[in-house]
Amino acid sequence: YVYVSYWRESLCIRFLLERKSMYSSHWTERQNIYVYVFHSTESSCVGFSLGRKKYILCMFWSTMTLTTIGERAPPVTDLEYIFTGITFLVGVFVFAAVVGNVGDVISNMNAARRDFQARMDQIKFYMNHRQVPQQLQTRIKRWAEYAWDRTKAMDEPSALQFLPDRLRTEVAIHVHLDVLKKVSIFGECEEGLLRELVLKLKTQIFSPGDYICRIGEIGREMYIINHGQVEILFPDFETGSRIQVVVMQPGNFFGEISLLKLDDGQNRRTADVRSIGFSELLCLSRRDLIVALTEYPEAKRILEDYARQRFNHTRKLSPPETEDCRPVSAPVSCVSSHKKRSARKVFTKVMRQGGFSKLLKNAAR
Structure with missing residues (x-):
């Protein structure tokens, strides 16, 4: 001018x-x-x-x-x-x-693209230097390209760190509040709690075939699907493979059972969750949820009741535990009694007939 x-x-x-x-x-x-x-x-x-x-x-x-x-x-x-x-x-x-x-x-x-490319060059150099398998290198490169397309390699917490709390809250509400309202477990909670939770959500991106969580792992986060699909898997005790019991869509959630410690305080994952294609999930840690719930006791009761219902339905269909079985990831060869083997067959049959799939779909509504 x-x-x-x-x-x-x-x-x-x-x-x-x-x-x-x-x-x-x-x-x-x-x-x-x-x-x-x-x-x-x-x-x-x-x-x-x-x-x-x-x-x-x-x-x-x-x-x-x-x-x-x-x-x-x-x-x-x-x-x-x-x-x-x-x-x-x-x-x-x-x-x-x-x-x-x-x-x-x-x-x-082009500054953001140059920074991203510089980081990718460092990762490629490291993988070549350490002789990382080519298949794993390809997965990492595909994940990085997808992450760039979705987020432009932007660190959202750092980008908003200089903003005051009120403006940062408004930005987070605009970005994540609609997704949080679609989650049935938060449907009856106060909006004040949702405003606190949107600041705690962290975005995580998973590649096709990545396991988000596995049975028996200690659960410290719950996940909300923002983009993509994930599948819930249970072990087939006859073949040692895993059975897909339900496919979860954007707006569904999982991991709340171990997050609220409803499994007799064991805090363990009750199913395998695997990404179908690339998926973008919103992660909420247990520490952040507990801190937010201290000011909203009624919301805490609602969340616990809702999660307890899902947990009780899951326990009805879960197989009896045995101490002489190998881990799920290994071939299953149990030397249990005939009654325990029969119970596993019944459980496997129920899952194959889609009973557990219908249960999770109803709970996700």
């Missing part, structure tokens, strides 16, 4: 000097002759009215002077010398400032 303003002012001043010139051989008159000779043919020439011709030539002179490029006709009068010198000096500084600002804008547009 400054550059354009000064360009117009220099144009007008130059035009004024031409109109006030007392010499018949001033610059525009000489330029008019040059243009006439250049464009003349045997039968015609390019003609201009004197006022318009002077204005166009002054605009051309101002552009060439401010950009410091091209040949300019030499001044004739003392006033033209002074004005040309001042315009040339100002043009050098203004043009340099404009070029520098344009360079900064272009550089800042």
Whole structure:
């Protein structure tokens, strides 16, 4: 804007000097002759009215002077010398400032991508140096590209850290509150609690086939699906494989049972959860939830009642525990009694018939 303003002012001043010139051989008159000779043919020439011709030539002179490029006709009068010198000096500084600002804008547009690429180069160098398997390297690269597409490698907590608490809360509400309201377990909670929880949510991205949690692990977080799908898996005690009992969609949640310690204080995961494709989950830690619930005892009771219902339904379908079984990840070979093997067969049959799938779908509504 400054550059354009000064360009117009220099144009007008130059035009004024031409109109006030007392010499018949001033610059525009000489330029008019040059243009006439250049464009003349045997039968015609390019003609201009004197006022318009002077204005166009002054605009051309101002552009060439401010950009410091091209040949300019030499001044004739003392006033033209002074004005040309001042315009040339100002043009050098203004043009340099404009070029520098344009360079900064272009550089800042790609700053985030350059930082991301620099981190990826470090990761690739490390993986090659440590001879990480190629399959794992490919998974890491695919995860990084997906994370870039979803978040542009932006650290949301750091980006909002300098904002005051009230503004940071409003931003978080705008981003996550609608997702949190879709979660059935929070449907009857006070909005004040939801406003506190949105500040505690952390985004996590998982690749296809990643296990988000496994049976028996200590649960310290609950998850809300923001994008993508995950599947709930239970072990098949006959084959040692895992059975998909339900596919969870955006807005569904899991992990609240171990988060609220409803499993007799064991705080253990009750199922395997695996990502189908890329998925983006909102993670809420147990510590953050407990701190928020201290001010909302009624909401705590609602959450515990809701989670206890889901936990009791899960226990009815879960197989009896045995001490002589190997871990789920290993082939199952139990030396238990005939009654225990029969119970496992019944449990496996129920899961294959979709009973547990219907249960989880109803609870997720």
